Amino acid sequence: MHGTRILDEADRLMTVCNSCRYCEGLCAVFPAMEMRRAFSDGDLNYLANLCHACGACYVDCQFSPPHEFNVNVPKTLAIARAESYAAYAWPRALSGTFARNGLVISIVAALSVAAFILGFVALNDRGVLFGVHAGAGAFYKLMPHNAMAVLFSAAFLYAILALVMSVRAFWRDIGDPIGGRADGGSLLQAIRDAGELRYLHGGGVGCYNEDDRPTDRRKLCHHLTFYGFLLCFAATSVATLYHYLLGREAPYPWWDLPVVLGTLGGIGLIAGPIGLFVAKMRRAPELLDEARYGMDVGFIAMLFLTGATGMALLILRETAAMGPLLALHLGVVFALFVTMPYGKFVHGIYRFAALVRYAQERRTEGT
Amino acid sequence: MGSKYDVLVIGGGNAALCAAIAARRGGASVLVLEGAPKFYRGGNTRHTRNMRCAHDAATEILTGPYTEEEFWKDLLVVTGGQTDEELARHMIRESKDILNWIVEQGVRWQPSLGGTLSLGRTNSFFLGGGRAMLNALYLTAERLGVEVAYDAEVIDLVIEDGMFLAARVKRPINGDTEIRATSLVAAAGGFEANIEWLKEHWGEAADNFLIRGTPYNRGSILKMLLGKGVQEVGDPTQCHAVAIDARAPKFDGGIITRHDSVVFGIVVNKHAQRFYDEGEDIWPKRYAIWGRLVAAQPDQIAYIIFDSTVVTSFMPTLFPPIAGQTIAELAGKLTLDPAALEKTISGFNAAVRPGTFDHTILDDCRTEGITPPKTHWARRIETPPYLAYPVRPGITFTYLGTRVNKEARMLMKGGRPSANMFAAGEIMAGNVLGKGYAAGIGMTIGSVFGRIAGREAAKHARN
Ligand SMILES: Cc1cc2nc3c(=O)[nH]c(=O)nc-3n(C[C@H](O)[C@H](O)[C@H](O)COP(=O)(O)OP(=O)(O)OC[C@H]3O[C@@H](n4cnc5c(N)ncnc54)[C@H](O)[C@@H]3O)c2cc1C
Ligand code: SF4
Ligand code: SF4
Secondary structure: OOOOHHHHHHHHHHHHHHOOOHHHHOOOHHHHHHOOOOOOHHHHHHHHHHOOOOOHHHHOOOOOOOOOOOOOHHHHHHHHHHHHHHHOOOOHHHHHHHOOHHHHHHHHHHHHHHHHHHHHHHHOOHHHHOOOOOOOOOHHHOOOHHHHHHHHHHHHHHHHHHHHHHHHHHHHHHOOOOOOOOOHHHHHHHHHHHHOOOOOOHHHOOEOOOOOOOEOHHHHHHHHHHHHHHHHHHHHHHHHHHHHHHOOOOOOOOOOHHHHHHHHHHHHHHHHHHHHHHHHHHOOHHHOOHHHHHHHHHHHHHHHHHHHHHHHHHHHOOOOOHHHHHHHHHHHHHHHHHHHHHOOOHHHHHHHHHHHHHHHHHHHHOO | OOOEEEEEEEOOOHHHHHHHHHHHHOOOOEEEEOOOOHHHOOHHHHHOOEEEOOEOOOOOOOOOOEOHHHHHHHHHHHHOOOOOHHHHHHHHHHHHHHHHHHHHOOOOEOOOOOOOOOOOOOEEEEOOHHHHHHHHHHHHHHHHOOEEEOOOOEEEEEEEOOEEEEEEEEEEEOOEEEEEEEEEEEOOOOOOOOHHHHHHHHHHHHHHOEEOOOOOOOOHHHHHHHHOOEOEEOOOOOEEEEEEEOOOOOEOOHHHHEOOOHHHOEEEEOOOOEOOOOOOOOHHHHHHHHHHHHHOOHHHOEEEEEEHHHOOOOOOOOOOOEEEOOHHHHHHHHOOOHHHHHHHHHHHHHHEOOOOOOOOOOOOOOEOOOOOOOOOOOOOOOOOOEEEEEEEEEEEEEOOEEOEOOOOEEEEOOOOEEEEEEEOHHHHHHHOOOOOOOOOHHHHHHHHHHHHHHHHHHHHHHO
């Protein structure tokens, strides 16, 4: 017996799969499973987070429903995965946030946006919010750079702290207690695997979404989103360096590095999430964890809004819309940061940790 | 969908799809009638994992050469010579090319695996298993314009003087219940799911058989063909049968109900008596005899008995072993006579001679002075908990079939080739497999004769 019903079901399926093993060439889950004969809660959470939800093992399984063995690995692991996020959340008191994630995100986002608008108004007079500002330092007419930096660093550092604490709990549960640290080779391997989404390829043909015809669409959209996010992050980092090292103030001209990175990233963060949303809408219901629909869509929406408000700001920054758009953008980004440890964002972190563990296991097995 | 096709294919498994694709590539219009609903399409092919093909050199999926001659020798051994040499050699020759042809149809192979099966040299493994392989074949067929109807059981064939005219389906296709075609490919599998038919040859014992594969292979097409003048081949009591877990479902339990622990323990019947040398030969060579052995025991039940020292030596199992701290407790749970089981085990233990255990070779761990002996891997059963799996005969597939020639064309009684009827797969496997079995050969028969049947059927239709 396991901690939850879904882990009981995951255990049942892994027992079926371990005596079958037909799927062992499809992804990392099955070889990792084969290294075990019995499955602890931690093992199951590990396997659940190794799964990339490509759907191949459902479409390829001779025992998927309506067969009486009722084997549905992608869905079971998706639910187990989502439940594991809450189980490892830090602080524990906030683990319930995952369950109400969609609602929480909307409230936090709305409040953050409102706070920025109010803050701008309070810092300045109304005219400034709707005024036209141009040239270097235009943004800081609305909010001093230092205030911005403090706010965002605080949100960001909190997110990092919460994530690190959660991943530690996860790692302890799935890793071996003694040699629990990862070696460089395994880390590199995991970075490569995560970077190319190696296991979202259904064993080579693409992933399954609305029917039994595999495509690479979800993978592409995920790449756009992920690399879009990284580019935006890089843009912000470069801008910060510009500010402190070179004393150059935003906004920067369109050809300057932070803007180029931000523009490319913004396009990714708009196109990627739209594609992921469409894929989710069309995904075959038997592969979908409906209960987590809100959380997934909420996260996709936040990423999309980050990209969209950022791009709108870039295009309209020399008009009277700049003030409200800046407030909106900063509000969205702020909300994204503080909700990160309690929503779908964590899937990437846990999956990465699981990939590191997998690389490590393979090395010790010598395969 | 018109109701007259160049080629009509009955069945929906590997043999049927290979035939349909080959016929379509040969320029024919093709309709596939699959009796099962979409999920169950592809009968027993869904449960397969690998295919045996000759090849002259190692590849990334196969560890070494497997020559035509070696394949032929292996076939000769398992069938004890009960095979049509000309057809068999023809199949083996064609199997070389099939390895690549299958890939051209979108099927993917798995790089050779470490696993528990020592087949990496002779057999190629489907990436994702048989259903993945079928899915690929269906996608290709669909893309080429082959029409497929599910839930389309054929209930009658109109055949005149060895010439196929039409098939009747249970569910109307395009408003018609009668489908006409210029040529026919019968690829509807064997009759293993037809317990009544099995009983004709096995008697009441067949009630205790478990059917490892699809419930849809009832042999109806085979029966119709044999009833309409097609020459039969093979022995109806010959089939591929293994010992599978007695707790498995009646049908479709597939691969995961098998046990490979026999060589690590002993096997007793319901009287707690051993009845065969469990250590006769390396397991993959011998696993296919245990279905028959158990079928010959009272009530068609037997128990594999071993102890806690070997539980990790074989593949993990779907059903957990039944455990007891003492032999008597275990016997109680198995409803065996405790005294009899204790006697069998102590007698066995006393007969075990010291040796060096190695289950990958025919080692020197054996018994002395008991009947039957255990000639290899014999070790005392003495470390509790004592464990057991109950097993029954699990029927994989049957060998009675339609006789064909090298063109996969059916032969009528008297030897005359049919004008337009071809057969492929399990429905004609008996031509090659008179008895016995070599892993992966079911897929070889289906792919090789499927491709030939499709090609020849298209050629006939377009003439
Ligand atoms: C558990 C298991 C594991 C196996 N593993 C392997 C393996 O690894 N390698 C290997 O080579 N072989 C394996 N085999 C054997 C292999 O499955 C068969 O040899 C092979 O499937 C035969 O292919 P086929 O196309 O002739 O028949 P099938 O794949 O059984 O297809 C027959 C089709 O005919 C349809 N049908 C039947 N009657 C009618 C009707 N009246 N009208 C319309 N349609 C009808 C059925 O629905 C079915 O789709 C395995 C078998 C089992 C049960
Ligand atoms: S998902 Fe199905 S086919 Fe794949 S390993 Fe599990 S039981 Fe076997
Ligand atoms: S990654 Fe794909 S193949 Fe692997 S377990 Fe998840 S859904 Fe199945």
